[in-house]
Amino acid sequence: xxxxxxxxxxxxxxxxxxxxxxxxxxxxxxxxxxxxxxxxxxxxxxxxxxxxxxxxxxxxxxxxxxxxxxxxxxxxxxxxxxxxxxxxxxxxxxxxxxxxxxxxxxxxxxxxxxxxxxxxxxxxxxxxxxxxxxxxxxxxxxxxxxxxxxxxxxxxxxxxxxxxxxxxxxxxxxxxxxxxxxxxxxxxxxxxxxxxxxxxxxxxxxxxxxxxxxxxxxxxxxxxxxxxxxxxxxxxxxxxxxxxxxxxxxxxxxxxxxxxxxxxxxxxxxxxxxxxxxxxxxxxxxxxxxxxxxxxxxxxxxxxxxxxxxxxxxxxxxxxxxxxxxxxxxxxxxxxxxxxxxxxxxxxxxxxxxxxxxxxxxxxxxxxxxxxxxxxxxxxxxxxxxxxxxxxxxxxxxxxxxxxxxxxxxxxxxxxxxxxxxxxxxxxxxxxxxxxxxxxxxxxxxxxxxxxxxxxxxxxxxxxxxxxxxxxxxxxxxxxxxxxxxxxxxxxxxxxxxxxxxxxxxxxxxxxxxxxxxxxxxxxxxxxxxxxxxxxxxxxxxxxxxxxxxxxxxxxxxxxxxxxxxxxxxxxxxxxxxxxxxxxxxxxxxxxxxxxxxxxxxxxxxxxxxxxxxxxxxxxxxxxxxxxxxxxxxxxxxxxxxxxxxxxxxxxxxxxxxxxxxxxxxxxxxxxxxxxxxxxxxxxxxxxxxx
Numbered sequence: 252x253x254x255x256x257x258x259x260x261x262x263x264x265x266x267x268x269x270x271x272x273x274x275x276x277x278x279x280x281x282x283x284x285x286x287x288x289x290x291x292x293x294x295x296x297x298x299x300x301x302x303x304x305x306x307x308x309x310x311x312x313x314x315x316x317x318x319x320x321x322x323x324x325x326x327x328x329x330x331x332x333x334x335x336x337x338x339x340x341x342x343x344x345x346x347x348x349x350x351x352x353x354x355x356x357x358x359x360x361x362x363x364x365x366x367x368x369x370x371x372x373x374x375x376x377x378x379x380x381x382x383x384x385x386x387x388x389x390x391x392x393x394x395x396x397x398x399x400x401x402x403x404x405x406x407x408x409x410x411x412x413x414x415x416x417x418x419x420x421x422x423x424x425x426x427x428x429x430x431x432x433x434x435x436x437x438x439x440x441x442x443x444x445x446x447x448x449x450x451x452x453x454x455x456x457x458x459x460x461x462x463x464x465x466x467x468x469x470x471x472x473x474x475x476x477x478x479x480x481x482x483x484x485x486x487x488x489x490x491x492x493x494x495x496x497x498x499x500x501x502x503x504x505x506x507x508x509x510x511x512x513x514x515x516x517x518x519x520x521x522x523x524x525x526x527x528x529x530x531x532x533x534x535x536x537x538x539x540x541x542x543x544x545x546x547x548x549x550x551x552x553x554x555x556x557x558x559x560x561x562x563x564x565x566x567x568x569x570x571x572x573x574x575x576x577x578x579x580x581x582x583x584x585x586x587x588x589x590x591x592x593x594x595x596x597x598x599x600x601x602x603x604x605x606x607x608x609x610x611x612x613x614x615x616x617x618x619x620x621x622x623x624x625x626x627x628x629x630x631x632x633x634x635x636x637x638x639x640x641x642x643x644x645x646x647x648x649x650x651x652x653x654x655x656x657x658x659x660x661x662x663x664x665x666x667x668x669x670x671x672x673x674x675x676x677x678x679x680x681x682x683x684x685x686x687x688x689x690x691x692x693x694x695x696x697x698x699x700x701x702x703x704x705x706x707x708x709x710x711x712x713x714x715x716x717x718x719x720x721x722x723x724x725x726x727x728x729x730x731x732x733x734x735x736x737x738x739x740x741x742x743x744x745x746x747x748x749x750x751x752x753x754x755x756x757x758x759x760x761x762x763x764x765x766x767x768x769x770x771x772x773x774x775x776x777x778x779x780x781x782x783x784x785x786x787x788x789x790x791x792x793x794x795x796x797x798x799x800x801x802x803x804x805x806x807x808x809x810x811x812x813x814x815x816x817x818x819x820x821x822x823x824x825x826x827x828x829x830x831x832x833x834x835x836x837x838x839x840x841x842x843x844x845x846x847x848x849x850x851x852x853x854x855x856x857x858x859x860x861x862x863x864x865x866x867x868x869x870x871x872x873x874x875x876x877x878x879x880x881x882x883x884x885x886x887x888x889x890x891x892x893x894x895x896x897x898x899x900x901x902x903x904x905x906x907x908x909x910x911x912x913x914x915x916x917x918x919x920x921x922x923x924x925x926x927x928x929x930x931x932x933x934x935x936x937x938x939x940x941x942x
Contacts, residue, residue: 284311288359290349297335298366299394299442305331305361307349314353322346325363338443339365339393368393370448372438377450379424380457381520382850382871387420389438389448396442405434411895414454424454426881426893427519458520458850459545461487464494464567464655466676468684468710470587470858471552471560471865477502478588478861479560480710482686483511484567484655484676490517492525496654498674498688499529500708505690506531507674508656521545521850521869522881524553538883538892539564540867542852543942549854549867551885553892559885561855561865563939567655568679578622580716582789582808583685584816585614586734586831586857587709589634610635611736611829611859612707613818615808616644617716617788618661624648629790630663631806631818634707636738636827638820640806641790642667650677657683669706675713686710711831714810719787726754728837729813730906730918732926732937733805734857735830742768743859743934744828745926746803747916749837749907750777750795752813757781762907763797764914764928766935771928774798789815807834831857832937839919841904846920848874849942853882856924856939862887863934868896870940876900878910913938 287310295303305327309315319327323345327333333347343365350358371390379385391397401420403413407429414424414434422436432453439447469481483497495511513527525537535558539550546566552558589610616630626646632639646661655676662670677683689706718724732747750761761777774797783791789809796802807815819830839846854867868882879897884890902908906917912929921942927935 286310286312286351286354286357288317288349288351288357290347290359290361292361294362294364295333296364296366297333298392299335299339299368299396300337301395302332302334303363305333305347305349307331307359309351309353312351312353314351316352317349317358318352320348320350322348323363324365333363335363335365337394337396339367340443343367366393368440368443368446370399370438370440370446372436372448372450375450376452378453378455379422380455381424381426381428382458383424385422385424385452387416387422387436387438387450389420391440391442393446394440394442396440398441399438399447400441402437402439403434404437405429405431407431408434422452424452426522426895428454428456430518456518456520459541459543460517461515461523461525461539461541461548462545463487465564466567466655466678466684467550467562467564468686468712469550469552469560469562470710471558471562472858472861473501473503474554474556474558476557476861478708480587480686480708481562482674482676482684482710485511487515490514492527495527495529496656497529498686500686500688500691500710502691502708505688507688515539521852522883525550537562538867540852540854540869540882543850547941548852549939551855551865551867551883551890553883553885553890555889559865559887559890561858561867561936563684563854563856565678565682565684567677578620579680580617580619580628580718580788581683581713582617582716582810582816583615583711583713584808584818584831584833585612585685585687585709585711586859587612587687587707589691589707611738612709613735613829613831614707614709614711615806615816615818615831617790617808618644618713620648626659626661629788629808630667631790631808632663632667633818633820633827633829633831636820636829638827639663639667648675658688659685681715683713684710685713716789716809717811718789718809720783720789720791720809720812721787722756722781722783722791723754724783724789724809724812725752725781725791727751727813728840729834730837730916730924731817731832731834732856732916732924733817733819733830733832734859734937735819735828736859737767738827738829740768741860743863743936744768744830745935745937746819746830746832747914747924747926747937748774748777749905749916750779752781758793758795761795762905763795763803764907764926766926766928766932768935769930769933771930774801783809791815793817805830812836835918835922837906837918839921840906840917842902842906842908842917842920843904844876844900844902845874846902846906846917847872847878847900847923848920851923851940851942853880853938853940856937859936860934863936865936866938868894870896872900 307317345363389399479501485495492513499506511529515525541548613633618628628644642663648659650657744767748763758779763774765772779795813836855865864886866884870880900910908915923940
């Protein structure tokens with residue numbers, strides 16, 4: 252066997268050699284092309300949650316299938332669809348591998364690079380005016396989920412004091428600038444809450460601020476619940492109150508010509524607080540609100556001791572020596588109380604357990620001021636439901652142009668038959684605030700330990716007349732309001748409405764709403780008559796038929812056509828109503844929700860009883876039926892500061908609309924009055940709203 256094999260080998264060797272040149276065999280198994288896998292794309296840049304489709308190309312294989320896998324974050328499907336993690340976290344790369352099914356030693360790779368989540372907020376550092384708004388946007392990179400949540404923070408504020416921001420990034424600054432005056436707006440990634448961006452916003456108070464010389468009028472109660480009136484003026488400059496001068500009259504007595512000074516803040520939009528100290532070393536704090544140009548406003552007292560009241564302030568429009576000018580005829584409307592007083596209990600250390608019953612006093616009339624300092628005119632009074640009609644007035648006045656304060660002595664003939672001492676503080680050549688400075692503590696015919704009548708406590712406004720007047724002076728649709736007190740219940744009663752006089756003595760149509768100490772009445776079909784005295788001084792009488800046998804009778808004094816002071820002595824339910832109010836013509840109609848647009852100062856117009864609530868603040872109407880506001884209020888339970896209000900309103904063509912549970916009467920697009928039509932609201936008041 253060994254020889255055979257050798258022969259074969261030799262034979263093969265001869266055969267090969269016979270072929271001439273040498274030839275070599277190739278090993279077909281070892282030299283065949285190898286299986287290879289290529290992944291495309293070879294790399295990808297992804298954000299969290301994004302996907303990319305990878306493909307694998309397998310060469311030199313019958314079976315071109317691959318198996319996919321990921322090293323690092325993310326997932327991949329059997330078809331090569333890679334999905335990055337929703338939150339990238341700290342990892343910055345991942346490796347995608349496709350392995351050949353035919354030859355598992357062969358694979359291809361691709362690299363995935365991650366963009367980490369980041370948030371950028373713009374604008375980065377805006378200044379935003381109070382009562383304005385700023386839209387912020389957040390650009391999120393590193394995630395397909397670009398949603399963010401917005402939040403606010405600041406070193407000088409917390410919660411609503413930093414403002415508010417909507418889910419879409421609309422920022423509304425707070426009503427007051429915080430200290431320090433910066434607020435951080437933060438957008439936090441929903442995909443990765445550990446990532447956020449921020450902007451720093453600086454709120455600016457570009458709204459109206461207290462600045463210049465103002466006259467003011469105030470009525471309220473002291474800490475013992477006794478009625479008090481104040482009138483005066485002051486100068487406001489850069490947060491300081493100077494040159495303050497006031498007359499203070501209360502049941503305890505008259506304190507004319509007191510001085511005061513103090514400070515006020517300027518960091519709130521159209522609002523602030525005055526801290527004042529007078530020459531009697533008494534301190535008071537008042538929250539105030541201003542209209543759009545800062546020329547008029549309202550204020551209330553903020554007191555832990557129980558003092559409560561409301562007032563009006565108005566910026567003087569010219570130097571005081573040119574304001575009155577010594578000439579002209581003025582109509583006026585004064586209101587207050589005629590308090591019973593006790594003879595001698597103070598001297599015996601006896602204090603009544605509760606304030607005595609107060610008779611509501613209403614006085615309306617006309618004063619003609621001559622260049623020689625003389626006064627003539629007419630007055631009508633309502634003392635707790637007892638009417639004193641058409642008393643002639645005589646007297647004199649003096650104006651101190653340096654202080655802007657005047658004094659007057661006026662004697663009323665029969666039937667009123669009283670002499671009044673007053674002071675007045677001009678606002679302009681057409682307006683002044685007046686206050687009686689006789690001491691209400693001086694009783695008439697006192698009886699030991701028994702209540703007796705005293706001099707009335709009263710104050711109000713006088714406006715220059717444009718007469719002469721006749722019956723045609725009432726000839727257009729007008730808005731009226733009255734704040735009264737029933738003579739027997741001693742509760743407040745407010746009335747507001749619209750009526751149309753025809754210029755000939757008739758009321759063709761009207762509507763009235765009333766809150767009689769939570770008893771609500773609506774009179775939808777009001778008619779009536781009116782007349783004017785022949786003297787042409789604007790005195791007249793008004794009779795309203797409310798329907799159902801109810802009527803209202805008033806005396807009025809015209810300031811201008813369809814504009815007058817009113818006093819009411821009608822017998823309402825339990826007793827005569829000593830109501831005092833005003834009539835103004837409607838202008839700017841027909842009205843819509845758009846009629847109420849912009850900034851308005853809102854505040855209590857009169858303080859009828861010791862139990863009445865008061866408020867002062869601002870309202871901003873957006874013209875679409877929505878409004879927001881902020882203010883301060885006080886009632887028998889104490890006071891509340893910076894209370895935010897919001898809601899919807901509806902104003903039809905007539906101007907008689909609704910806001911929440913309040914009745915809304917538009918006088919013009921810049922002025923309205925409202926009051927609560929809520930059967931739970933005792934001691935209601937009228938709220939003045941003025942732009």
